[in-house]
Amino acid sequence: MKPLVLASFVSVAGLALLAVPACSGSSATTDGPVDTGTLDTGAPDTTPADTTPADTGLADTGTLDTATADADAPIPWPTCDAKPATATTSTLPEIWKANPTTPVFTWVSGAIVTGVSQGGCSAGKACQIFLQDGSFATLAASSGHAIKFFASIVTGERFAGIAVGDKVDVAAYAIRYTLGGQNELLLEVNDLLRGCMKKTGTGTIDPVAATLAELGTVDAYENKYGPVLVKAVELSGKPDVSLGMTFGLFTLGVDAGGAPNVSLSPYFLPGASFTAPLVPSTKIDFTSVTGVFGMFVVSPTGDAGTATKYLQIYPRTMADLVKK
Numbered sequence: 001m002k003p004l005v006l007a008s009f010v011s012v013a014g015l016a017l018l019a020v021p022a023c024s025g026s027s028a029t030t031d032g033p034v035d036t037g038t039l040d041t042g043a044p045d046t047t048p049a050d051t052t053p054a055d056t057g058l059a060d061t062g063t064l065d066t067a068t069a070d071a072d073a074p075i076p077w078p079t080c081d082a083k084p085a086t087a088t089t090s091t092l093p094e095i096w097k098a099n100p101t102t103p104v105f106t107w108v109s110g111a112i113v114t115g116v117s118q119g120g121c122s123a124g125k126a127c128q129i130f131l132q133d134g135s136f137a138t139l140a141a142s143s144g145h146a147i148k149f150f151a152s153i154v155t156g157e158r159f160a161g162i163a164v165g166d167k168v169d170v171a172a173y174a175i176r177y178t179l180g181g182q183n184e185l186l187l188e189v190n191d192l193l194r195g196c197m198k199k200t201g202t203g204t205i206d207p208v209a210a211t212l213a214e215l216g217t218v219d220a221y222e223n224k225y226g227p228v229l230v231k232a233v234e235l236s237g238k239p240d241v242s243l244g245m246t247f248g249l250f251t252l253g254v255d256a257g258g259a260p261n262v263s264l265s266p267y268f269l270p271g272a273s274f275t276a277p278l279v280p281s282t283k284i285d286f287t288s289v290t291g292v293f294g295m296f297v298v299s300p301t302g303d304a305g306t307a308t309k310y311l312q313i314y315p316r317t318m319a320d321l322v323k324k
Contacts, residue, residue, distance in 0.1 A: 119269060121160045181299055
C-alpha cells in the first residue's frame, strides 16, 4: 500500500506548526485556523488504504499580521464577568443567519461545551472548543445550533480549565473563515481579536442520531449542521498502526472498499490518542460512536491547488466509543 503524500505531516507528539496569513476580511488579526496532520494508512479488512490524515488541530504560530494590524490597537482583554460594552449579543442561530464575512465582536451566553481539543486548553497550543445551545430530536433541527470557538497559540492558555459540560458565556469574533480554501463559520480569539470565556454553570447536550450518509458531504458541515454532537450506530473501522491517527468509518457489514467519507479522529481525546479497547491495525465493530461532527482542512501550498477537506467525528472520551 502506498500512502497519500501530503506536503507536510507529523505525529501528534511532533506537530509542525504552519504559519498562515491573516483572517480574510479582518482589519486586525493574528494567524488563523489551519490544520496539519499525519497520514492514516490503515484500511478496514482488505480494502484499499484509508488515506485520511490525522487531525492534529488548528496549528497557529501566533505571529502578528503587521500588514493589516498597523492601524488598529487591540482592546484590553475582557473578563466575561459581564458582556463587554462593544460586543453584540447574539444567539448561535443568529450568528449562522448573519454569516459575517468580517469579524464581529459577539457575546453568546449560555452555550454548552461539547468538546475541547486534546481534552483541555493549555499554554503554547492553539485550542478548539465546540459549543452547542441545546439538544434536538433530529439532525435537521440541530442546524445552526453549534459552532467552533478557536483560540490562537498565544491565547490558548486563557481558556485552560474549560471542559465538556460547562455552561459558558463567551465574547469572541464571529466570522466565516475562508483563508486557504476553508469555509467555516466560527468564533475566534487571538492576540488582537481579544475575547474571553467564563463558566457559569453546567449542562448536558444529548447527541442527535446521524448516519455516515447524512454527515458525508462538506456542505453538511460547512453550511447545514456545523459541529453538532452526533451519535451513529452499527459502524466498523480499522485503527492505524498508531492510535494517535484517524481511521475511516464504514457502515457495519457494507464496507466495500475505497476511501471513507467520514473518519474517527482522536484529537479531542485527552492526549489526542485512542486507547483500549482499540488495538492498532485491528478491525473493530462499534455498536455506537458518539462525538462532535467536524472537518479537518489541508490547505494548498502556494497559490495553486484547492483545499482538501476531511469529515471527522471527534469522540471526547473512550466511553463515547461502544464496542460490539
